[in-house]
Amino acid sequence: MSEVLLMEGNEAAAEAAILAGCDAYFGYPITPQSEVIEYLADQGRKRGMVVMQVESEVAAINMVYGAAGAGARVMTSSSSPGISLMQEGLSYIACAELPCLLININRGGPGLGTIQPSQGDYFQSVKGGGHGDYHLIVLAPASVQEMADYVYLGFDLADKYRNPVLILADGALGQMMEKVIFPDYDPKQRKISKPWATTGKTANRPPNVITSLHLQSEDMEKINIHLQEKYRQIEKNEVRYELISTDDAEYLLVAYGLSARICQRVIEIARQQGIKVGLLRPISLYPYPYEMVSKLADQVRGILVVEMNAGQMVEDVRLGVNGKIPVDFYGRMGGIIPTPEDTLTSLKKLMNKTQPKKSSEKLIKEKV
Amino acid sequence: MNGTQEPINGMEVVWEKPSTLTETRMHYCPGCGHGVVHKVLMDVIEEMGIQDKTIGVAPVGCSVIAYNYMNIDMQEAAHGRATAVATGVKRVLPDKIVFTYQGDGDLAAIGTAETMHACNRGENFLIVFINNGIYGMTGGQMAPTSIVGMKTSTTPEGREVHTQGHPFKITEIIAMLPGTYYVTRHSVHTPTTVRHFKKAVEKAFKYQQEKKGTCLIEVVSNCPSGWKMTPLQSNKWIEEKMFPFYPPGDLKVDGKLVEKKPIPPAATTEIKESK
Ligand SMILES: Cc1ncc(C[n+]2csc(CCOP(=O)(O)OP(=O)(O)O)c2C)c(N)n1
Numbered sequence: 001m002s003e004v005l006l007m008e009g010n011e012a013a014a015e016a017a018i019l020a021g022c023d024a025y026f027g028y029p030i031t032p033q034s035e036v037i038e039y040l041a042d043q044g045r046k047r048g049m050v051v052m053q054v055e056s057e058v059a060a061i062n063m064v065y066g067a068a069g070a071g072a073r074v075m076t077s078s079s080s081p082g083i084s085l086m087q088e089g090l091s092y093i094a095c096a097e098l099p100c101l102l103i104n105i106n107r108g109g110p111g112l113g114t115i116q117p118s119q120g121d122y123f124q125s126v127k128g129g130g131h132g133d134y135h136l137i138v139l140a141p142a143s144v145q146e147m148a149d150y151v152y153l154g155f156d157l158a159d160k161y162r163n164p165v166l167i168l169a170d171g172a173l174g175q176m177m178e179k180v181i182f183p184d185y186d187p188k189q190r191k192i193s194k195p196w197a198t199t200g201k202t203a204n205r206p207p208n209v210i211t212s213l214h215l216q217s218e219d220m221e222k223i224n225i226h227l228q229e230k231y232r233q234i235e236k237n238e239v240r241y242e243l244i245s246t247d248d249a250e251y252l253l254v255a256y257g258l259s260a261r262i263c264q265r266v267i268e269i270a271r272q273q274g275i276k277v278g279l280l281r282p283i284s285l286y287p288y289p290y291e292m293v294s295k296l297a298d299q300v301r302g303i304l305v306v307e308m309n310a311g312q313m314v315e316d317v318r319l320g321v322n323g324k325i326p327v328d329f330y331g332r333m334g335g336i337i338p339t340p341e342d343t344l345t346s347l348k349k350l351m352n353k354t355q356p357k358k359s360s361e362k363l364i365k366e367k368v
Numbered sequence: 369m370n371g372t373q374e375p376i377n378g379m380e381v382v383w384e385k386p387s388t389l390t391e392t393r394m395h396y397c398p399g400c401g402h403g404v405v406h407k408v409l410m411d412v413i414e415e416m417g418i419q420d421k422t423i424g425v426a427p428v429g430c431s432v433i434a435y436n437y438m439n440i441d442m443q444e445a446a447h448g449r450a451t452a453v454a455t456g457v458k459r460v461l462p463d464k465i466v467f468t469y470q471g472d473g474d475l476a477a478i479g480t481a482e483t484m485h486a487c488n489r490g491e492n493f494l495i496v497f498i499n500n501g502i503y504g505m506t507g508g509q510m511a512p513t514s515i516v517g518m519k520t521s522t523t524p525e526g527r528e529v530h531t532q533g534h535p536f537k538i539t540e541i542i543a544m545l546p547g548t549y550y551v552t553r554h555s556v557h558t559p560t561t562v563r564h565f566k567k568a569v570e571k572a573f574k575y576q577q578e579k580k581g582t583c584l585i586e587v588v589s590n591c592p593s594g595w596k597m598t599p600l601q602s603n604k605w606i607e608e609k610m611f612p613f614y615p616p617g618d619l620k621v622d623g624k625l626v627e628k629k630p631i632p633p634a635a636t637t638e639i640k641e642s643k
């Protein structure tokens with residue numbers, strides 16, 4: 001199916017889910033992502049999916065647990081407050097190692113906040129969110145095309161690692177219209193067998209049990225060690241990012257999702273002014289491209305992290321940089337999207353701080 | 369796992385553990401109703417030959433590790449979310465037999481929304497509701513179903529309506545929901561009541577095979593440890609104190625409400641101190 005279509009992000013994700021052979025969707029409406037369930041309620045049901053609007057996000061995520069445990073390819077979607085309600089269930093899902101896909105169309109918080117786009121759920125998404133030591137695999141699309149692409153990828157990764165996968169986007173990506181091409185994908189070939197699923201105990205196997213309960217500390221530690229080993233594998237195999245104009249870059253922008261789109265414009269303007277700046281766009285937010293951050297920190301003089309929040313991913317950039325060069329942050333909150341102009345101003349401030357030698361020599365002289 | 373044993377010295381086998389129960393020794397306190405209910409459920413599953421089709425869901429509560437005893441595929445659910453998990457299972461495996469096994473805290477407090485909505489949607493599974501009027505697992509705190517005057521670790525002076533509200537007759541409400549087909553209240557504290565309960569389980573599984581909608585069986589049960597009684601005292605207490613407020617019998621049959629005699633109000637149930 002290589003037809004070019006014009007679609008909004010939420011609908012593209014929903015269509016991709018149908019094409020990826022998603023068996024079931026459980027969700028609860030919330031702006032700015034209700035188009036996902038609306039699209040599926042029409043198209044998904046017509047094409048054989050179980051699509052249910054249920055009583056709450058708490059119920060939805062636990063239905064995802066049940067359906068995933070029964071071996072189905074299953075998903076839910078929501079926006080920030082709804083995703084918060086799902087955190088207990090996600091912790092259970094991560095521990096019970098149930099493959100499933102979630103989409104968070106991030107809106108501005110905290111609290112009921114605003115329905116405008118935000119990246120304020122970064123910490124919640126990549127550091128755990130619920131209780132205990134666990135990780136979701138987190139993918140950050142930056143276009144409608146990627147909203148679709150990462151649905152396929154997300155289902156495959158979820159099955160491969162028996163791990164929940166989260167697509168973290170924002171209200172703008174969810175609702176803007178762009179062209180999209182749905183790649184060829186044959187769910188029959190891609191879906192893997194799930195011998196661990198609860199489908200009814202047959203005579204030739206012991207009962208299958210889906211649980212996150214391990215009352216003996218030794219057993220619980222073993223489960224944790226197993227999960228951690230899995231996370232190390234994911235960190236080794238699944239780091240994804242995009243580099244834009246970094247070959248000759250003296251300064252680096254780091255941004256994901258919609259912020260990365262703005263940074264691309266910043267690069268255009270800056271380069272016209274002779275500023276050699278590039279962009280690292282993390283695509284997998286967990287696992288995070290620390291190594292690439294570290295490598296680029298050896299090349300550039302300073303890094304500006306741009307986010308639609310108060311500064312969350314910047315902590316991961318600083319971990320990757322490990323003090324080698326200055327890392328500044330520019331962000332807007334409450335659903336405001338940073339402008340390329342203001343971002344460029346922040347970049348120039350960083351450049352002033354990081355001018356080579358001369359200024360620091362002056363400083364030393366002054367001190368003397 | 370098969371319970372079949374060689375007869376010793378040519379003796380005749382008159383009773384066997386069903387193959388649907390594992391060899392694992394149950395952790396329940398002596399005299400607790402949980403073990404009896406497990407046994408009856410597994411007997412019925414074996415007798416109906418549906419072991420390979422059945423998926424159980426046990427949420428947090430004393431019976432959270434029911435999967436150690438039930439030799440069937442099972443999912444453990446978060447506290448209160450059993451009917452949501454069961455909905456997920458049943459909706460993707462509509463031809464399987466699904467049941468939940470929930471305590472009163474699980475079904476009638478933290479999971480009330482999930483319970484009501486599953487029943488209202490008429491989810492085609494069986495809910496087994498163990499009403500022991502207490503939070504057994506966490507050490508005997510008040511449950512939504514604790515009767516008036518009942519002493520628990522969080523109602524040391526006895527449950528009192530003005531501060532703790534009324535005991536929750538959730539089964540009566542569930543019977544009124546159009547999605548439910550068979551709603552009944554039982555107990556397992558005597559051989560006769562066990563037999564009646566077993567019949568109810570058989571019916572409920574049959575209705576599920578016929579896709580009739582939600583079936584709920586409440587078991588008015590005991591918690592000798594939480595109630596701080598001997599098993600015998602607790603069984604007596606079921607009859608004297610629980611039954612007046614939670615009378616056994618059918619509430620809904622074939623999708624129709626059963627006419628009931630008026631039930632004595634909670635506040636008149638007088639509780640005597642038990643040793
Ligand atoms: C979210 C959450 N809150 C609280 C608990 C603690 N907890 C575990 S079981 C339970 C009550 C169980 O009572 P009930 O459902 O009546 O089952 P019983 O043990 O009496 O059979 C509580 C409060 C928990 N596990 N999860």
Ligand code: SF4
Pocket residue numbers: 395396397400401402430500504505590591592593594
């Ligand atoms: S605490 Fe109560 S409900 Fe739990 S096993 Fe003991 S007697 Fe049974």
Ligand SMILES: [Mg+2]
Pocket residue numbers: 471472473498499500501502503504511
């Ligand atoms: Mg209880």
